[in-house]
Amino acid sequence: MRPFTLNYTLPKGLPTVVMPYRFDTSRQLNVLPNGRPAVSDRDLLLAAGTTTSTAGSQTHFDD
Amino acid sequence: MTVLILTSEEDVTADMVVSRLHETGIPVMRLDPADLPGKAVLSAEYAHGDFDGHLSVNGHVLSMRGLRSVWVRRPGEPAAHAAHPSPWLTAETGQALFGTLHSASTRWMNHPRNAEQARLKPWQLRVAHLSGFAVPPTVFTTAPRVAQQFTEEHRSVVVKSASGPPRDDPALALPTTLIGPDTDFSAVAAGPALLQRYIPKRADIRLTCVGDRLFAARKTAEPGQVDGRYGDTEHTWEAVPAPERIGKSVHEYVALAGLAYAAFDFAEDEDGIWWFLECNQGGQFGFVELETGQPISEAVARWLSPRKTDRRVTGSHW
Ligand SMILES: Nc1ncnc2c1ncn2[C@@H]1O[C@H](COP(=O)(O)OP(=O)(O)OP(=O)(O)O)[C@@H](O)[C@H]1O
Numbered sequence: 001m002r003p004f005t006l007n008y009t010l011p012k013g014l015p016t017v018v019m020p021y022r023f024d025t026s027r028q029l030n031v032l033p034n035g036r037p038a039v040s041d042r043d044l045l046l047a048a049g050t051t052t053s054t055a056g057s058q059t060h061f062d063d
Numbered sequence: 064m065t066v067l068i069l070t071s072e073e074d075v076t077a078d079m080v081v082s083r084l085h086e087t088g089i090p091v092m093r094l095d096p097a098d099l100p101g102k103a104v105l106s107a108e109y110a111h112g113d114f115d116g117h118l119s120v121n122g123h124v125l126s127m128r129g130l131r132s133v134w135v136r137r138p139g140e141p142a143a144h145a146a147h148p149s150p151w152l153t154a155e156t157g158q159a160l161f162g163t164l165h166s167a168s169t170r171w172m173n174h175p176r177n178a179e180q181a182r183l184k185p186w187q188l189r190v191a192h193l194s195g196f197a198v199p200p201t202v203f204t205t206a207p208r209v210a211q212q213f214t215e216e217h218r219s220v221v222v223k224s225a226s227g228p229p230r231d232d233p234a235l236a237l238p239t240t241l242i243g244p245d246t247d248f249s250a251v252a253a254g255p256a257l258l259q260r261y262i263p264k265r266a267d268i269r270l271t272c273v274g275d276r277l278f279a280a281r282k283t284a285e286p287g288q289v290d291g292r293y294g295d296t297e298h299t300w301e302a303v304p305a306p307e308r309i310g311k312s313v314h315e316y317v318a319l320a321g322l323a324y325a326a327f328d329f330a331e332d333e334d335g336i337w338w339f340l341e342c343n344q345g346g347q348f349g350f351v352e353l354e355t356g357q358p359i360s361e362a363v364a365r366w367l368s369p370r371k372t373d374r375r376v377t378g379s380h381w
């Protein structure tokens with residue numbers, strides 16, 4: 001028998017967008033192709049979903 | 064004196080804090096325990112009654128004696144990126160890394176021991192009650208009959224998971240779902256159910272506590288809406304003041320739980336009462352800061368920055 005709570009799972013649309021930033025090992029943060037920190041682009045961060053509460057729940061249980 | 068941030072490379076929320084620390088010239092080392100051993104290197108030597116050691120990654124070096132604070136943000140499992148990962152290697156690496164860090168005299172956001180306890184949802188409800196919050200009637204059970212009775216008593220009940228969606232399947236979501244007494248509860252015997260009285264809510268509240276600073280945000284709910292995280296609405300997060308009573312209870316809660324950082328979820332009902340739903344010790348704040356402009360990353364950076372070690376703030380009992 002399947003655990004009760006799992007009757008309430010739903011497929012989640014996984015994000016298909018590839019984020020244009022990469023980790024800069026010397027500055028220790030993610031940067032855009034133009035060298036600016038990813039955090040300087042608010043719209044991009046909101047779109048990335050990596051700062052939202054459901055994003056964390058994918059990999060972490062305490063979001 | 065260096066701030067150690069344990070998190071993955073792709074964690075852009077940590078970037079928000081790293082860039083604040085850069086602005087104030089405070090040395091940072093960002094390390095993902097998943098990169099140890101490999102990209103990251105650790106040595107700690109026990110001599111003269113204390114550990115002296117170094118951590119290094121990507122050309123950055125941290126001396127254990129120069130450790131200012133540790134922020135456990137979103138770390139990978141130790142050794143997860145190793146050439147031959149295994150549960151044993153994870154355990155060995157965890158011992159080496161966390162064993163050494165626990166021996167250092169430093170402040171933690173949050174101390175792993177307190178974090179582990181704070182993740183337990185039944186415990187959260189108890190501490191919330193002790194702190195003076197309104198807590199909805201809740202049951203955890205593996206007995207179908209108990210689940211049935213609870214739902215008959217409260218009529219509208221939500222199901223949620225205590226630990227989040229299944230972690231081995233990232234394509235599955237587990238939204239909090241409304242159910243009624245006509246539900247078939249037989250499968251409760253196959254896995255514990257967490258049921259809670261449904262709170263008809265006007266708004267979701269997210270309150271982020273950083274040290275003693277509070278940032279409350281509110282998002283209006285659609286009529287009848289259950290899980291605010293799924294399904295887009297017109298509404299966005301807006302900064303609101305935290306009522307004084309709530310502030311007192313928050314301080315009480317984080318003191319009892321020994322947390323330097325905590326993100327509280329409340330449901331605001333039609334009478335304006337904030338019902339405690341949960342307290343996430345590692346809760347995400349990026350979306351709140353981006354939408355409300357509340358300076359949470361700055362508060363985190365400030366908390367991590369003091370030079371002098373004050374163990375009391377970690378709530379540790381040695
Ligand atoms: N008893 C309740 N009545 C009404 N809505 C609720 C109730 N419990 C939770 N919700 C709603 O469901 C959503 C998620 O709630 P909650 O944070 O408790 O769930 P969770 O699955 O533990 O989430 P997380 O992944 O953040 O740990 C929120 O929008 C919240 O308002």
Ligand SMILES: [Mg+2]
Pocket residue numbers: 063328341
């Ligand atoms: Mg939550």
